[in-house]
Amino acid sequence: MKATLDALGAEIENALDGCRSDEDLERVRIAYLGRKGRLTEVMRGVGALAPEERPAVGELANALKRRVDECITALRERWKAERRQHELERERLDVTLPGRVWPYGHVHPLTAALDEAVAIFVSLGFSVYEGPHIEDEYHNFEALNIPSDHPARDMHDTFFVDHTHILRTHTSPVQIRVMENQEPPIAAIAPGAVFRHDDDVTHSPMFHQVEGFLVDRAVTFGDLKGVLSLFVQRMFGDDTRLRFRPSFFPFTEPSAEIDISCVICGGARAVNGGTCRVCKATGWLEILGAGMIHPAVFRAVGYDPEVVTGFAFGVGIERVAMLKYGITDIRLLFQNDLRFLRQF
Numbered sequence: 001m002k003a004t005l006d007a008l009g010a011e012i013e014n015a016l017d018g019c020r021s022d023e024d025l026e027r028v029r030i031a032y033l034g035r036k037g038r039l040t041e042v043m044r045g046v047g048a049l050a051p052e053e054r055p056a057v058g059e060l061a062n063a064l065k066r067r068v069d070e071c072i073t074a075l076r077e078r079w080k081a082e083r084r085q086h087e088l089e090r091e092r093l094d095v096t097l098p099g100r101v102w103p104y105g106h107v108h109p110l111t112a113a114l115d116e117a118v119a120i121f122v123s124l125g126f127s128v129y130e131g132p133h134i135e136d137e138y139h140n141f142e143a144l145n146i147p148s149d150h151p152a153r154d155m156h157d158t159f160f161v162d163h164t165h166i167l168r169t170h171t172s173p174v175q176i177r178v179m180e181n182q183e184p185p186i187a188a189i190a191p192g193a194v195f196r197h198d199d200d201v202t203h204s205p206m207f208h209q210v211e212g213f214l215v216d217r218a219v220t221f222g223d224l225k226g227v228l229s230l231f232v233q234r235m236f237g238d239d240t241r242l243r244f245r246p247s248f249f250p251f252t253e254p255s256a257e258i259d260i261s262c263v264i265c266g267g268a269r270a271v272n273g274g275t276c277r278v279c280k281a282t283g284w285l286e287i288l289g290a291g292m293i294h295p296a297v298f299r300a301v302g303y304d305p306e307v308v309t310g311f312a313f314g315v316g317i318e319r320v321a322m323l324k325y326g327i328t329d330i331r332l333l334f335q336n337d338l339r340f341l342r343q344f
């Protein structure tokens, strides 16, 4: 009987050695320790032995059963621990790895220039107004002292929506709309898109202006010069100089076109031993139109030109962006070519 138990013990040890999973262990347990298991049957047979043999054999059988139980439990726990360890290693975080960098966009150069211009005027106390893109002829032309037979209308290359409505050709109609609705003093800017039938290296059928105007008692041309000097110096640098050239606009009198010293050659007309191509060797760049608001415009909005005065100006934002960022073709601003945009 003892020999049978020894042989069974060796067999069980072999079977356990061959186990690779909890399922294998369960099969071995049932095969030897189950209700009809081999060891269970041997233990049942102990009762049939001679009384003097029973205690020794019974003890051996029990000891074997305990060993097998312990062995199965130990294997289960070891494997469980190994699985857990494996999981931990698989899920381990390396906190020294650099973070994942998501590509992110940035503001379009045109928007950047527009935002900067608006921020400069707001810091000087100007309020921001917007108006409709589809405008009536009255606000775009008539109220700005451009009657229907005025030659200036031809210069505007207007897009017509219907007989009386157009895509606004400048942001100046916002000036009229603001003045129609409030009394001076007013310091306002009107940034936004404008539309003209024009398309080449320096012209786009849709472009952006910042219109600005200030109306109060005793506003002078000197105030205009002060505001615009601050604007260009903040936009292009403190060394930037201004030059006013007499000009003509129907809605201002007197009118001026305003040049700044060339942002590339600084007014020296030459760079790196060659002539400056940006200012075409003139040393100056045209950037703004401005003037004192025409009495006819004040009358159109119900102001008394004997009492109030004011100045108005308009700056093309594409021009500002091109000069500020060294862009030579206006169309690049609207093609949304990422190879171009990523340079900024």
Ligand SMILES: [Zn+2]
Residues within 6 Å of the ligand: 262, 263, 264, 265, 266, 267, 268, 269, 270, 276, 277, 278, 279, 280, 281, 282, 283, 284
């Ligand atoms: Zn230059």
